[in-house]
Amino acid sequence: MDIPYTSKPRPDTGLYNAKVGIWLFLASEVMLFGALFSSYILLRMGADKWPGGMLNIPIGTFNTAVLITSSITVLMAWVSLKMHNFAKFKLYMGITILCALGFVGIKSIEYKDKFTHYQVWLNDKDKTTYTGHIEGNPWFLSHNKMDAKKMDHIMFTSDAAHGAAAGGHGGHGAAMKIERKDIARLSAYVPAHSTYFAIYFTLTALHALHVIGGATVLAYFWGPGSAMWKTDPERFTNRIEVGGLFWHFVDLVWIFLFPVLYLL
Amino acid sequence: MADSHDVSKHIKLYVGVFLALLVGTVITVGMYYVHFSSLAMTIGVALLIASIKSFLVAGYFMHLTAEKKTIYVILGITVVFFIGMMGLCIWSLLDTPGPKGV
Numbered sequence: 001m002d003i004p005y006t007s008k009p010r011p012d013t014g015l016y017n018a019k020v021g022i023w024l025f026l027a028s029e030v031m032l033f034g035a036l037f038s039s040y041i042l043l044r045m046g047a048d049k050w051p052g053g054m055l056n057i058p059i060g061t062f063n064t065a066v067l068i069t070s071s072i073t074v075l076m077a078w079v080s081l082k083m084h085n086f087a088k089f090k091l092y093m094g095i096t097i098l099c100a101l102g103f104v105g106i107k108s109i110e111y112k113d114k115f116t117h118y119q120v121w122l123n124d125k126d127k128t129t130y131t132g133h134i135e136g137n138p139w140f141l142s143h144n145k146m147d148a149k150k151m152d153h154i155m156f157t158s159d160a161a162h163g164a165a166a167g168g169h170g171g172h173g174a175a176m177k178i179e180r181k182d183i184a185r186l187s188a189y190v191p192a193h194s195t196y197f198a199i200y201f202t203l204t205a206l207h208a209l210h211v212i213g214g215a216t217v218l219a220y221f222w223g224p225g226s227a228m229w230k231t232d233p234e235r236f237t238n239r240i241e242v243g244g245l246f247w248h249f250v251d252l253v254w255i256f257l258f259p260v261l262y263l264l
Numbered sequence: 265m266a267d268s269h270d271v272s273k274h275i276k277l278y279v280g281v282f283l284a285l286l287v288g289t290v291i292t293v294g295m296y297y298v299h300f301s302s303l304a305m306t307i308g309v310a311l312l313i314a315s316i317k318s319f320l321v322a323g324y325f326m327h328l329t330a331e332k333k334t335i336y337v338i339l340g341i342t343v344v345f346f347i348g349m350m351g352l353c354i355w356s357l358l359d360t361p362g363p364k365g366v
Contacts, residue, residue, distance in 0.1 A: 023339070027338050038350055041354075061289060064289050068286060255318050260310075
């Protein structure tokens with residue numbers, strides 16, 4: 001027995017079932033991201049200081065453009081099927097998947113930059129802090145890990161010749177030797193670094209998981225799943241529409257994440 | 265379900281929305297370099313642009329400007345709960361004495 005209303009609309013809703021299903025799912029997603037955005041507001045309003053300029057705006061802008069481009073290409077993939085042009089569907093969906101891979105790749109580079117970027121707080125009476133890189137570009141090093149590895153010093157290249165400014169991508173000073181005994185705290189730009197990075201990684205990693213999940217489904221439709229076009233073209237077109245709706249939602253979330261995390 | 269003729273008519277609209285989204289992104293980034301007098305205004309302008317962009321995506325790419333009533337009902341209920349959640353968040357902020365007197 002066939003599953004009813006996979007292609008034709010139900011008389012009561014006027015929609016095929018998958019479309020009702022995806023909108024119900026997206027409604028739950030609105031609440032999920034809404035809860036995290038409200039957490040962001042509470043954390044930010046409750047903070048004495050909120051760091052700025054911690055993220056690379058040109059890279060974030062480029063990634064926004066990549067995601068917007070993928071949004072129209074997934075739409076054009078659906079339009080192509082509506083116009084019975086399977087070759088164009090393959091082209092547009094292929095571009096969408098490449099954009100998704102590009103987005104995740106660029107995000108990975110941003111993450112790697114954060115995991116190898118450090119802030120060190122010294123024990124001196126001025127409570128001096130420096131931001132910069134450690135020789136050898138280790139990932140996730142901390143004062144506790146220094147103790148575990150019995151490291152007695154680090155060679156630290158500060159973002160600026162001096163200063164306590166958080167973040168920044170300023171000019172690099174000369175490498176300096178910092179003894180372990182002089183370090184009160186050492187942290188990479190990881191969630192444990194600060195409230196800012198905790199909410200930044202929570203929001204962007206959850207979004208990136210959505211990108212990866214969505215791209216996996218779209219890649220299936222582009223590859224083996226596209227065999228359905230020959231057997232049930234209307235249902236396949238509906239699948240692309242549903243996948244596209246999820247993809248647009250992922251784009252929509254990023255439209256808010258970008259200014260909130262990168263610019264404000 | 266829209267036929268191929270209906271869909272092809274909308275291609276120019278979709279491309280127009282795409283270009284508007286790109287322009288909106290450029291304006292959003294441009295605003296970063298314009299220093300408003302207050303943080304509230306900076307946040308307000310950035311969120312206004314993001315809201316316009318999200319309306320374009322939801323309205324035209326997701327076809328919400330011309331959808332069935334069932335979807336509007338689903339989203340209407342979502343909006344009620346979303347506003348409720350954000351309202352609770354703002355209420356708790358107003359109810360909490362803090363260093364900023366928020």
